[in-house]
Amino acid sequence: MSTSVAQNENVSAGLGSYLPLFLLFVLAAAFAVFSALLGPLVGPRRYNRAKFEAYECGIEPSPQPVIGGGRVPVAYYLTAMLFILFDIEMVFLYPFAVSADALGFFGLVEIVLFIATLGFAYAYVWRRGGLDWN
Template sequence: MLVAQSSDVSTDLGVYLPLVVMFVVAAAFAVGSALLGPLVGPSRYNRAKLSAYECGIEPSPQPVVGGGRVPVAYYLTAMLFILFDIEMVFLYPFAVSADVLGLFGLVEIFLFIATVGFAYAYVWRRGGLDWN
C-alpha cells in the first residue's frame, strides 16, 4: 500500500498556491467591480440614457415585424474577424516555442501562414473586405 508522506504532498500542492491566489484576486476584482459600479458611478439619468440604443436608427414606438433587416456584411465582417483572430491564437504559441520546434516547426508555420494567406486573398478578391 502506497502512502504519501505529508512533506511530499505539501510541497507538491505549494506549487499551485500562486495559481489559487490569482483566481481569488480575479474573482474578488470581478465581484468588487460589479458591486461598486452602481455605488461609485454617476446616477444622473435623462430620457436619452434610458431609451434603447438601436445603432443610430431612431427607435420607433411600434416593433417592426421580424425585427428589421440587418445587412449580411455585418455577419461576414464578424466571421472574418473571428477567422483572422483565431489565426493569431495559433501563431502565438509558435512564437513562444520557435527555438524548440526547429526546422520542422518553421516549415509548418510557413504552410499555415500560406494557407491563411490564400484565404485572405480569396476574401479580398471576393470583396469581403470592402466597407462600403
C-alpha cells in the same frame, strides 16, 4: 514510516506550486465581485429619457421608420467576423515567434502549414467577395 513521510512532503511540495495560480483565481473572483457590487453604489443616479432610448453607432433614433428598414447590411457583420477570425489566427503566430529556436525544423514545418492553411482561407474569402464593401 520514513517513506510515507517523504511521500507526504513530495505531495505537499507539488501542491504548493499551484498556490500562486490559486491566489490569482481568488484575486480575479474578488475583483469581479467587488466591481459588480461597487458599481451601482458609486455610479450616477441621474436617469433621464435619453439614457433609456436605443443608441446605435451615433445615429439618433427616430420614431419614424427609415426608408429601406434602417437595417445594417449583413456584409458589415461578415467583414467584422472575418476580421476577428483572421486576427485571432494571427495571435497563434506569437508563441511560435517566441519559441522558434526551441522548435527547430518541426516547428518551421508546422508554422508553414498553418500559414498555408490561413492563406487558402484568405484566398477563399477574397474570391467569394467577403472582403468587398459593396
